[in-house]
Amino acid sequence: MNTASAVPSDQAGPATVRIVLVGCGAIGWEVASRVYAQPTGGRYRLVAAVDPHADRAGAVGDLLGVPAFASLAEVLAAGVAFDAVDQRLPHHLHADAAVEVLAAGRHVLVEKPLATSAADAVRMVAASQDSGAVAAVAENYPHLSAVRAARHAIAAGRAGTVRALRTTRAYTLGGAWLRDGWRTGAGPSSGIMLDQGTHHTSLLRRLGGRISAVAAQHSTAPEDAGDGAVETVLLTVRFASGLVGHCVYSWGAAALADEAEATVFGSKARIDVRVSYEADLGHARLFDPGTPQGTAISAPENYYDSHRLMVDDWVAAITERRRPLVTFADAAADLAVVLAAAASLRHGGGFVDVAEIVGG
Ligand SMILES: NC(=O)c1ccc[n+]([C@@H]2O[C@H](COP(=O)([O-])OP(=O)(O)OC[C@H]3O[C@@H](n4cnc5c(N)ncnc54)[C@H](O)[C@@H]3O)[C@@H](O)[C@H]2O)c1
Known part of the structure; x- marks a missing residue:
């Protein structure tokens, strides 16, 4: 070219x-x-x-x-x-x-x-x-209404003091996503962390700010060591603010219609960021003692709307x-966390500082 x-x-x-x-x-x-x-x-x-x-x-x-x-x-x-x-x-x-x-x-x-x-x-x-x-x-995640609403709710103090964040990306790969074979396996350009890790790092950074260190573990269960299309990784992240977070990534898990991909645990309320791929069920939902069933704080959306x-x-x-x-600089900050997680996996699972790829 x-x-x-x-x-x-x-x-x-x-x-x-x-x-x-x-x-x-x-x-x-x-x-x-x-x-x-x-x-x-x-x-x-x-x-x-x-x-x-x-x-x-x-x-x-x-x-x-x-x-x-x-x-x-x-x-x-x-x-x-x-x-x-x-x-x-x-x-x-x-x-x-x-x-x-x-x-x-x-x-x-x-x-x-x-x-x-x-x-x-x-x-x-x-x-x-x-x-x-x-x-x-x-x-996609900075564009999702649910992520924007959760971020605004945190900034407005609706959750109180944020104690911890959690994200989950668990589903089963299939169809066209596996067609050309490059996505799965142990190569330097493949695997769940490169494919999904920058997504949820972006999501976490929108909710919790800069991530300063990460520790990663992966499942060694026999069923997870299969053909490369099955892969399960758990991250513990430390934010620069001192906040902590947990992230679960799994290929090979049953996917639900709308999943709480992120949860904000606050002193006054919990906020779920629900993401829907097959329907228009995605939204952010705030739960507090007055509304234990939760209140939607963003309009319904489908993940693919974000495209x-x-x-x-x-x-x-x-x-x-x-x-x-x-x-590009923003996406480089997401990649830096994924690369630090990969280094943690290679070196036994301890915390690895996230080296900024580009300043600012
Ligand atoms: N944001 C999202 O929600 C989302 C979802 C799926 C995939 N992705 C990303 O999209 C990218 C593509 O993923 P995919 O699942 O579509 O992969 P894919 O393998 O299905 O498609 C990639 C296409 O690129 C073509 N290609 C290869 N070399 C080319 C070249 N030099 N010029 C033009 N075309 C070329 C291939 O033939 C193939 O058809 C990846 O970065 C993936 O992570 C993002």
Whole structure:
């Protein structure tokens, strides 16, 4: 792929942002059908679909009436005009692909995790700062209404003094998520911590602030040491504030219709952040002695609603010339916690300080 000669078509910020979707696999298809099929307010449109699997690029192309290509180089060679690239690629490809797009002055939206190593994250953050383009990360949790409501409730003192936080991400992988095989196993770009760990680190950081240290244990039960699609990890986190938290991650557990993915244990109240993938049951719920059954403090939502919010925010950042909600530096802070957890797992499970990948 050679995008070095490419320049954005409109330095002032285009009225309609023309987007190339790179990666038409499981999430690429979801975003194409849920978001790009009905762009919000006509503020953006997909102009090409890219995937080396011709059937996947072709399916998105057919759905949206845009040309399909095997690479971004082919898009450039064909003379397709575009302003921005939405990358939905396997983890090990994020860094090189994003840096190349930014070096060419195009806006980029990168999937989580930002990268698979601190070195890659550092060069991605540098590329985002050197470029005049908008670099955003498709990290869902800061966009969820339930997370925003819980954060506001904590800030408003509705939970009282926060004593502890807990998160749970337990479900069973299947279908398209396992299709290409890169997600599971013991490789440096795979496993539940890289795939799900940055999500819940983002969630925890929204609720509890900076995480300063983490200790990690993993299940060694025979049924958890299977084919790599089954993996269970437990984290204990220390926040810079002194607060503590627990996180359970498991692939191979039964998923519920709506799960309390985060719980805030406060002196006055408990807040559950419920996330729903199959229905519109997600919301934040506050429980206190006066309302033991709990009160919803955010509107019902589906997790996948956040994919539209992420694209909308990225596009608004491009047209309004502002920062996106989740920058590369923010996502690098999530990755730093996951990398520290991996170091803890390698070294017997003790606490490992979270080394900031980039300052601030
Ligand atoms: N935010 C979320 O809710 C969410 C959900 C699922 C996946 N993801 C993330 O999305 C990313 C992709 O995951 P997935 O499950 O869709 O994976 P996938 O394997 O289903 O899809 C990736 C696609 O990228 C294509 N590809 C590989 N190299 C390419 C290249 N050079 N140019 C263009 N396309 C190329 C592959 O052929 C494949 O179709 C990962 O980072 C994952 O963590 C995020």
